[in-house]
Every structure is written in C-alpha cells, then in structure tokens.
Amino acid sequence: MSARTTDAAGVELSDVTIKFGDVVAVSQVDLRIRSGEFFTLLGPSGCGKTTLLRAIAGFNRQTQGSIELAGKIVDAIPAHRRDTGMVFQNYAVFPHLNVWDNVAYGLKPRKIVGSEADERVREALSMVDLTGYEKRQPKQLSGGQQQRVVIARAIAIRPSVLLMDEPLANLDAKLRVRLRNDLRRLQEDLGITTIYVTHDQEEALTLSDRIAVMSAGKVMQVGTPDEIYDAPASRGVAEFIGEGTFLRGIAEQVDRQTVVQLANGSSLTVANEALTGPVWVGMRPHDMQIVEARHGANGLRGTIVSRSYLGASVQFMVDCGLERPVMIQRYAHGLGKVSVGDEIMFHIDPSRVLTFPGSDEKAEL
Numbered sequence: 001m002s003a004r005t006t007d008a009a010g011v012e013l014s015d016v017t018i019k020f021g022d023v024v025a026v027s028q029v030d031l032r033i034r035s036g037e038f039f040t041l042l043g044p045s046g047c048g049k050t051t052l053l054r055a056i057a058g059f060n061r062q063t064q065g066s067i068e069l070a071g072k073i074v075d076a077i078p079a080h081r082r083d084t085g086m087v088f089q090n091y092a093v094f095p096h097l098n099v100w101d102n103v104a105y106g107l108k109p110r111k112i113v114g115s116e117a118d119e120r121v122r123e124a125l126s127m128v129d130l131t132g133y134e135k136r137q138p139k140q141l142s143g144g145q146q147q148r149v150v151i152a153r154a155i156a157i158r159p160s161v162l163l164m165d166e167p168l169a170n171l172d173a174k175l176r177v178r179l180r181n182d183l184r185r186l187q188e189d190l191g192i193t194t195i196y197v198t199h200d201q202e203e204a205l206t207l208s209d210r211i212a213v214m215s216a217g218k219v220m221q222v223g224t225p226d227e228i229y230d231a232p233a234s235r236g237v238a239e240f241i242g243e244g245t246f247l248r249g250i251a252e253q254v255d256r257q258t259v260v261q262l263a264n265g266s267s268l269t270v271a272n273e274a275l276t277g278p279v280w281v282g283m284r285p286h287d288m289q290i291v292e293a294r295h296g297a298n299g300l301r302g303t304i305v306s307r308s309y310l311g312a313s314v315q316f317m318v319d320c321g322l323e324r325p326v327m328i329q330r331y332a333h334g335l336g337k338v339s340v341g342d343e344i345m346f347h348i349d350p351s352r353v354l355t356f357p358g359s360d361e362k363a364e365l
C-alpha cells in the first residue's frame, strides 16, 4: 500500500462536549492532531476516552462543539461515511466468520468489491503477519492473532484516520509489548494518523508522538512523552504518569536560589526560580544517585527500609523521617553492596526536582 503522505489527514476537535443526560463524559475538549501523528488519549477509567473516540468515528454525536477530519467538518456525516477505521474496546473478531471474511467485513459497505477487495484483504493480512491464516476460524487463533485480525479489518478500508480503543488490553504482558512494537511499525509504514486510547502509562509513553492526559472528561495536558514525564503540568499528571515520591515543603529564596524546607528539617534546592510558600516536590526514582556524604550534595539522608530486585535495576525505599519513604531506583550493575538497614545519602540535580505550588493533600489530575 502506498503511504498516505500527501493528503492532509489531521483531526481537529473544537470545544467538544458530550453529555449522557446529566453525566458530562467529555468536557470542552480542544485538540489538533497532525496528519501522520500517533496521538494517544491517556487517563484513568471513566475519564471519557472511549466516548471521545466514538465521537470522532461518528458513533456518538457530541452535545456541543465540532469535529474536523482532513479539513472537513464531519458533524453531520454518519460513521460509515467518515474516513476512519476503528478498533473497538474489548472488541472480538466475529466468531462465525473466518479470518478472510473478518478482514473483508468493512469493504462491501464502502463499495469495495471484487479484485480490489481481495487485494486489500491480502495486503492487510500480510501487514499483520497473518498470511496463510485466511481459512481459519477465530477459535483456532491465539488471542494475539485475533487481535491482529481486528487491526487488519480496520486498516483494510485504508482509512485516513485509525482509531484504536485499548486494542492490547486483554493480552498477556509479553504479547502486549510485541504487538505494541508491531503496531508502531505498521503505523509508521502506513503513515496513518492514529488516535490510540489507553489507561496504561508505559504503553502511552513508548508508542506516542504526543499524549493528551485526560481526567474527568477534560484534557489536562498535551505534550510529547518527554514533556509529560519531565514537565508535568500538575502534581496529578505527575503522579499519574510515572512513579515518584511526592513530599510537602515550604519554598523560600536563599542566596538567589530556591530552597524547599521539608518536614524533617532538611532541604532541597530546586531549579524553579520564582517559587515561595507551600509547595509539593516530586522526585522520580531513577533521578536519585546514592552518594558518599559530601559537601554540596543536594539530597537527603535516610535508612534503607526495603530493597527489591527488578532485574536490570534495584529499587530501594528510604526512610528519611518524612511523611513517606523515598523511592530510589538504580542500575544493579556497579551498585556495590547496599542493603536494608544501611544509612545512605542521595543526591538529585535541582533541575530534576518537580515542583508544584500549593499544599492540598488531594492531587487534581
């Protein structure tokens, strides 16, 4: 299949709100998704991801706002006439159809028949590595193969925009990682604009060009995986997107530096210049280095209370006399002997400390 590279296949959502009676499932969402982009909607269960994706496909009508596909407003266009392919959440193959007929399913309604249809099915099956499986019934396939049939069905119609709702959620961890890589490669080969839904942070970070983090129907932040991980817009986003230790403190200016006093009397220098008053600081586990006590370390001292071996790395919980233990993760290689009960000091670069003004216990995502 020739990649769609010339025609614009972007998606634009303007002020989209979707209500079910009193339930506001999606609230005032504005998004611009570029042609050829792998864009992920990420958020906890019930935050509105499926509802928004179905609206883009045309299966839900938004209550307010408008949706544009490839430069055309599609609000009045029914699902089967929108140029989108959808992989539904928990969507299984049609059990009574063989692999070939499953993949061909969407073609006839689009008036693609005869040799053109055959060609599309062959090509889609080859892309998902299922050539030779045409006559099999779904019950003769593994879970991962069934999932690939569903993906082949969506790409056989050669949509401008591919919509996928947690397509890997029901697979075991190893297969999920393998299919994840396959999906990304396929998407790059096709150059197809893809909107992908997941509640799995790691999946979102590895697959996406950009991510929209959603909570309670709203988009909280849009950015590349690095931006979301390293510069989360709120403590809620920071906590949702990756592991870390979040602590309360008081920020003050000392010698033209920002220093955060923590509850145990120790302090951390942070890179945020204008910060004063009550704050939360966040530290990612791999940003902390275990160091010899030395002058100039920007760190904390504490006692290791647990040690978990994770294969390539080791995770420690360190009791620093703060409201919660601090999580540290280091590569196992070259770590030396560091055991439970040891007192250690660790250092974090001021620019790696996340800071969020405020002192509320509850983190709004």
Ligand SMILES: Nc1ncnc2c1ncn2[C@@H]1O[C@H](COP(=O)(O)OP(=O)(O)OP(=O)(O)O)[C@@H](O)[C@H]1O
Binding pocket: 020, 023, 024, 025, 043, 044, 045, 046, 047, 048, 049, 050, 051, 052, 089, 199
């Ligand atoms: N047909 C419906 N009628 C009423 N409420 C609905 C309907 N569909 C969804 N909702 C509600 O809208 C909100 C968003 O649901 P949605 O299915 O979009 O969430 P999600 O982010 O896809 O969650 P999950 O990760 O669990 O799939 C939820 O509170 C849900 O209960």
Ligand SMILES: [Mg+2]
Binding pocket: 049, 050, 051, 089, 165
């Ligand atoms: Mg859903």
